[in-house]
Amino acid sequence: MSEPLALSLGQQFELERMSRAIEATADLQTLQGIAKQLLQAWHSQKAATQWVMRQQLGAPPQISTTLAQQWGQEA
Template identity: 85%
Template structure:
């Protein structure tokens, strides 16, 4: 059985840092900017995880066709 996913100490500190930044921000535009940064980071992490999984499974590149490509790259 595999170990449960655990955050590193650095990741825990980064979460705390971002949480405090959110708590300390009263400006709606600043909060929107933080939310967009977090959304981008989340989707980037998902894409990286999918890429690693494809590499480990030896999946053909055709599986990547349905995934969004970074700007400036065609499928």
């Protein structure tokens, strides 16, 4: 059985740093900026994880739906 997913010490520190930045921010625009950065990071991580899984499984690369639509193909 594989061990459970755990954050590295560096990741734990980064999480704490970002949490404190959010808690210390009263300005709505700054909070929105932080939220957008976190959303981008989350989606980038999801995409990277899916790419690694496809590489490990030997699955052929997939064309994104948007790219396929631009080229007149179906994803």
